[in-house]
Amino acid sequence: MPMPxxxxxxxxxxxxxxHAAYFVENNDSTASPTGQxxxxxxxxxxxxxxxxxxxxxxxxxxxxxxxxxxxxxxxxEDAGELEAxxxxxxxxxxxxxxxxxxxxxxxAWDYLLLPVSQARVQPPYTLLGLATRTxxxxxEVQTHSDRDWALANACTYCTGEYLLTRSANxxxxxxxxxxxxxxxxxxxxxxxxxxxxxxxxxxxKLSYSLLRLVNSAAMAPRTPITCFSQxxxxxxxxxxxxxxxxxxxxxxxxxxxxxxxxxxxxxRGRLMELLMQNLAAEAEPATTGDGAFMIGSFSLLDVLxxxxxxxxxxxxxxxxxxxGALAHHAGPAGKLLRALDAADRRNHEVAASLLDELAxxxxxxxxxxxxxxxxAGRINIAA
Numbered sequence: 537m538p539m540p541x542x543x544x545x546x547x548x549x550x551x552x553x554x555h556a557a558y559f560v561e562n563n564d565s566t567a568s569p570t571g572q573x574x575x576x577x578x579x580x581x582x583x584x585x586x587x588x589x590x591x592x593x594x595x596x597x598x599x600x601x602x603x604x605x606x607x608x609x610x611x612x613e614d615a616g617e618l619e620a621x622x623x624x625x626x627x628x629x630x631x632x633x634x635x636x637x638x639x640x641x642x643x644a645w646d647y648l649l650l651p652v653s654q655a656r657v658q659p660p661y662t663l664l665g666l667a668t669r670t671x672x673x674x675x676e677v678q679t680h681s682d683r684d685w686a687l688a689n690a691c692t693y694c695t696g697e698y699l700l701t702r703s704a705n706x707x708x709x710x711x712x713x714x715x716x717x718x719x720x721x722x723x724x725x726x727x728x729x730x731x732x733x734x735x736x737x738x739x740x741k742l743s744y745s746l747l748r749l750v751n752s753a754a755m756a757p758r759t760p761i762t763c764f765s766q767x768x769x770x771x772x773x774x775x776x777x778x779x780x781x782x783x784x785x786x787x788x789x790x791x792x793x794x795x796x797x798x799x800x801x802x803x804r805g806r807l808m809e810l811l812m813q814n815l816a817a818e819a820e821p822a823t824t825g826d827g828a829f830m831i832g833s834f835s836l837l838d839v840l841x842x843x844x845x846x847x848x849x850x851x852x853x854x855x856x857x858x859x860g861a862l863a864h865h866a867g868p869a870g871k872l873l874r875a876l877d878a879a880d881r882r883n884h885e886v887a888a889s890l891l892d893e894l895a896x897x898x899x900x901x902x903x904x905x906x907x908x909x910x911x912a913g914r915i916n917i918a919a
Contacts, residue, residue, distance in 0.1 A: 541563045541564030541888060541898060542562065542563050542564075542888045542891060542901055542902075543560055543561075543562055543573070543574065543901070543902050544560070544561050544562070544563070544879050544887065545558055545560050545574075545902075545906075545909060546558065546559045546560070546561065546695055546882065547799075547909065548590075548673060548694065548696075549693065549694055549695075549696050549796060550692065550693060551687050554796070555796075555799060555913065556693060557587050557588045557589070557673075557693050558583075558587065558588075558590065558909075559649070559673070559675075560589065560590065560591045561592075561882070561884060562592065562884075563884035563885055563887070563888040564888075573902060574589070574591065574902070574906070575589075575601060575604055577902070577903070579907065579910045580906070582910050583909075583910060583913065584913070585603060587603065588603050588604075588605045588628075588647075589603055589605065590605045590630055590647070590649065590673070591604055591605070591607060592606075592607055593606035593608050593615060593618055593619070593629075594618075595618065602627075602628070605629065605630045605646070606618075606622055606629055607630040607631070607649065608630070608631055609631075609632045609634065610632060610633055610636075610637040611634050611636060611637050628646040628647070629645055629646055629647070630646065630647035630648070630649055630673075631649070632649045633648060633649060633650045633651065635651075639662070639666065640666075642665055642666045642668050642669040643668075643669030643670060644670070646671065647670065647672075648666065648670050648671070648672050648673065649673045649675050650672055650673065650674060651674075651676040652675070652677050652678075652682045652685070652686055652694075653676060655674060655691070656685065663690040664689070664690050667690035667692075671692050671693075672690055672691045672692060673692065673694070674686035674687075674691040674693070674694040674695070675694070675695045676695065676697065676882070677694045677695050677696070677697055677698050678697050679698050679701055680698050680701065682694075682698060683698045695882065696880075697880070697881055697882060699796055699797060699800055699839070699880075700839060700877070701839070702838070702839055715735075716841065717848070717851050719732075719735055719780070719783075719784060720781075720784060720837075720851075720852055721851060721852055721853060722735065723777055723780050723781060724830075724852050724853050725853055726777070745783055746779065746783050747761055747763075777826070778805075778826070778829060781801075781805070781829070781830060781833045782798055782801060782805070782833060782915070784840065785798035785801050785836070786798055797836055797839060797840055798915070799912050799913075799915065800836060800880070801832070801833045801835075802833070802908075802911070802915055803909060803912045804832035804835055804880075804908075805828075805831075805833035806829065806832070806912060807832060807876055807904055807905065808828040808829060808831050808832030808869070808872060808873065809825065809826075809828045809829040809832070810907060810908065811828075811872055811896055812824045812825075812828035812872065814894075814895070814896055814900060815868040815872065815894060815896075818868055819867060819868040819869055820855075820857035820867060820869070822856075822857040822858055823857045823858060823861055823867065823869035827855065827858055827869075828869060830858060831861050831862060831869055831873060832873070832876070834862060835862060835873055835876075835877070845862060845863055846863055849862060849863050857869070861873055868894065871893070871894060872890075872894060874890055875887045875890035875891050875894070878890065
């Protein structure tokens with residue numbers, strides 16, 4: 537029996553850049569079906585039941601939860617019987633569009649997964665007509681321009697590749713960037729509480745964002761945390777540093793629209809931490825545990841600060857092994873970071889090859905994704 541390929545779980549974002557659904561892809565279309573693995577995972581029921589999951593259609597879909605949306609690829613002739621069965625059961629179905637096939641009529645499918653490049657060449661009002669009875673999911677959304685175009689043209693959800701690119705108009709003021717880098721440097725140096733407290737006294741918005749972050753659903757303290765010193769006392773230095781690493785991604789000027797990079801950084805940090813446990817024997821000690829979380833969470837700083845990673849690292853006193861993983865993808869941690877970056881960009885073959893080289897099994901990777909996504913999904917600093 538062939539071994540299953542790697543499942544890659546991609547959060548889909550809505551008009552507010554919030555994760556609102558999940559699209560699961562596998563690097564091997566000929567592998568054994570894994571359609572039962574995710575729905576039967578112990579954490580599956582902890583995800584928001586209102587959020588649909590788009591999974592490749594398999595016979596398991598006939599008994600799956602309603603939020604599981606079986607996906608069929610346009611042009612595949614071998615799934616006719618399964619499709620007919622699911623339609624008889626009144627299940628909601630999705631079609632993954634193909635450039636070689638015409639788009640379906642509105643209402644023929646409940647959902648249509650459509651690459652932005654294909655959507656952009658459609659005649660005027662085609663997408664508006666489709667969207668009257670079909671939910672359109674934009675895929676291969678590589679730039680912020682693609683994202684804006686898709687959501688302005690009847691698409692409900694979109695994939696998040698664009699989050700990994702720097703926005704042309706997203707450069708922050710130098711003063712803001714320098715304050716962030718100062719905070720990051722203090723975090724990396726395990727600075728005294730008084731030094732950190734001084735930063736937050738000077739920047740009331742940062743302090744406000746930190747308190748909202750540690751009071752979020754991810755922490756859910758019994759007694760609300762109301763000041764920085766209380767946060768240290770209740771969380772401890774180790775846990776507080778973790779929240780500070782994520783804090784730099786929060787946007788204190790836009791309470792109702794948190795920066796989606798915060799969520800992605802949290803997922804990356806937790807994924808690195810979980811998966812580096814499998815590589816601890818051959819990895820530098822500095823790149824496991826808290827160090828692994830730091831590598832994952834800091835790996836998106838170049839996007840956030842609109843600066844090159846070498847320029848950022850020159851200003852951060854990081855351990856050599858952590859610096860090497862971030863700057864040059866050195867060592868096991870660097871290779872794992874390359875795999876996660878390829879996965880986020882939906883370069884599944886590259887990601888699967890790197891994971892295989894690291895001897896991380898498909899089951900281990902799937903479980904780590906579920907844990908990381910569920911943990912990060914509980915972080916909410918919106919008002």
